[in-house]
Amino acid sequence: MVGAMAKQVNRLEVNDELVRAARTDAEALGRLYELYYERIFRFCVYRLFSKDIAEDVTSTIFLEVARGIRRFDGRTERDFGNWLYAIAANQANAFIRKSSRRKKLLENAAGPITKSANEGTNPSSEPDWPRLYQAILKLKPQHQTIVTLRFFENVSYEQISQILNVKEATLRVTLHRILNQLQNHLTSVFDGES
């Protein structure tokens, strides 16, 4: 037990060193990239539904990291992770917001799958991924980010509040409201009003 904890502390300290080194050292940045690429790509898939779009936005995010890491003033891996998720959330929201046409495309991308996925199944069953995505997409962009971070990425309240720069208490209240809205949106998706 003690050994495992020591290992974990060591790992964190090593990664903190990596973050500090990454400002000037390409190899360190490359290692951070390896640590986070999959998480960020997954986050983008959850936010944008399409893997192709997720790849494009993931590229934008890491290129922004490459341009900004020298000015990044965080000291720990946690700081880096928060910064990275903040960039990812901004970029995903920017992609969706850029035009309503794009939002429509994303909705349509989810739409046909919804129908085929539910053929012959009980409509009252729990939502599948396309339905849930359609319902999430009806939320405000920042609320979409909160749902993705909390339920898909299992990020703690404390960390989400740091990523989005909001108070933790406010976040909890907001999430309560978001869940009510999400339930309403899911009902409308199930009723075919989407």
Next chain:
Amino acid sequence: MFKDESDLEKIVGRLNIDAAPNSEHRESLREQMLSVFDKTSQKRITPLSVFRRTLMKSRITKLAAAAVILVAVLIGILQFGGSTPAFAEVIQPLLTARTAVYKLTVQSAGKPPETSEWMYKVESGTREVRPGGVIRILHHGQEIMLWPTGKKGLILKRINIPEEKDRQTNWFHEIKERIRQAQEAEEESVEFLGKQEIDGVMAFVYRIGENSKMTDMTVWADTETLLPVRIEHSIGSAGRVMNIEGTITYSDIIINAELDESLFAVPEGYDARTIEIDSSKVSEDDLIHTLHLWADNTDGEFPLELNIKAAGEFFQRIREKMGLKGLTFKEGETPEFAEPKFSEFFPIRQRIIRGLGFISKLPPESDWHYVGKDVKFGEAEKPIFWYKPEGSPTYRVLYGDLSIKNVKPENLPQ
């Protein structure tokens, strides 16, 4: 559905979402990212530091500079969470520019491109050196034209300027405003189009989508310094009166160059003549005067169309009648205003421009129509123009004798 938070957690946990990454993308992005990182290791002159350094040369602007930098940084932090604000960084030097020097090329349909050299200073206005060498300055409500070879000058002094119009059209200012709107409006479309080599440098390319006030705009920014290399936007939304289509390109842009105030005034030793221009608010009467003047000078005809092209042809006819050579922007040629007949021509020109000014300001919902091309002056039963004033239930209809009546929509000419 789901009952509560933990229920939703369980549902999400059961979803079968394919989020497996593609190893090729992972590898190629890694290379791309490290290449960008390598390039940033070269010493960068940031827009902020250029801006700060240039402004700090002037004692007067130190405080203003501090305030502007603070605002710019706050905008960056608020909008982009303190990360690398790519578009915000690119536009920052433009938005905060106190001066700019640039080349402006107008490419309009059916004409060769025309490039002039411009200077812009927030407090002073603009100075343009036209292709022929003539200088045109817009400065504090005045338009100054200078012919350097003969040291002649013409000052067009605007009088009766309505308070809300106390600003001359200034394209650089308009560009700044347009970009500011794009940055502030959540729904505005700003698209990153990738990288492109332009004017000999590698540049990031951004496109700002069309909105109700302006056509789309493309901004190129140097990948190393992030300073603007080129800005391009379409012209073509000026409506039925201006009827111009084409592209305006800003290139060779230098931000915050030191520009002496004397560049925006008539230099010593110039023989400059001042003419006053009535810049009061245009009205329906101005249109009536325009049409009257037109008929007086064309044996009772009215214009074929009401637009700037028709006005240009009309001015040419008047000039020919008066023996004037026309407006010259070529160095060495005698400026038109130096000729005695110019005093007769200029008021006619201004009168016509004011009439066109009235219809150019009518909104689309005014539903204005001009049908005077086959009507002769004095034909009292024939309508030549009608429009609906804002908030009015009836139209104003102007007839061939230049009388005007209120007419219900159902009684409008077919």
